[in-house]
Amino acid sequence: MASGDTLATFFPSANEPPSSNYAPFSLRNGHPILQFDDTTAYSAIFTAVMPQNYSNATGVTVYVTATAIATSGTMGWTVEFERMDSGTDLDSDSFASAQTITATTVPATSGAPLTLNVAVTKGANMDSVVAGDSFRIRVTRDVGNDSAVGNTELMSVEIRET
């Protein structure tokens, strides 16, 4: 697959919430969203199968699109991959180390979506996910580094070939 091509997309209804500190589902003017607290690090988890045409040449870039209640301050995220191959015990989590999406100033209009991204290199940072692997991606608000007050509201996650 060529650089920039979409590998997977996720939306709020596909969330597989963790047992605690999960981002609750809600609507904003009819748009499905997941609400992320500004102090406690809430997470959302999505499952997919890496497409067979994923080249694993460099890795992937993860795009997170969200709105904020605030019209000032910054919004940031972390993303983590978990490969679910035959060597994975699903009874416990085994996410790779968190990859940080740098906290960035939110739009001046509260309802305006902001898309941020981080490149995740192949191998350990992706928990060695390759074509055909089932995997999970966990998205967490980076509450320790972003400064926007009030909820941020995740609308979508896209994974592209880097």
Next chain:
Amino acid sequence: MANVPDTKKCQDLINVAALQVQAIRAAVATLKQLRTTFLAVNPSTAGTALQGNTTAISNSINALDTQASLAVWDTMIAAYVASHQNNALS
């Protein structure tokens, strides 16, 4: 204390101040309304806790009203963020 930026810690106080001053304003409004009724009825205060204290109470209600009406409280109320859960300082 949560390891979060200062903006969120400040919001704890902003939110609580906004909520509490609105409660104070409601209480002051109740006191002022009852004072008006009380003065209209003008009952004898002899033998009650009000005896000799009505002026002081009335003055205190006015002082509370003055303080609770300060513009700075309006600023806090305007900056209230409902989705902030006020646990950044805890």
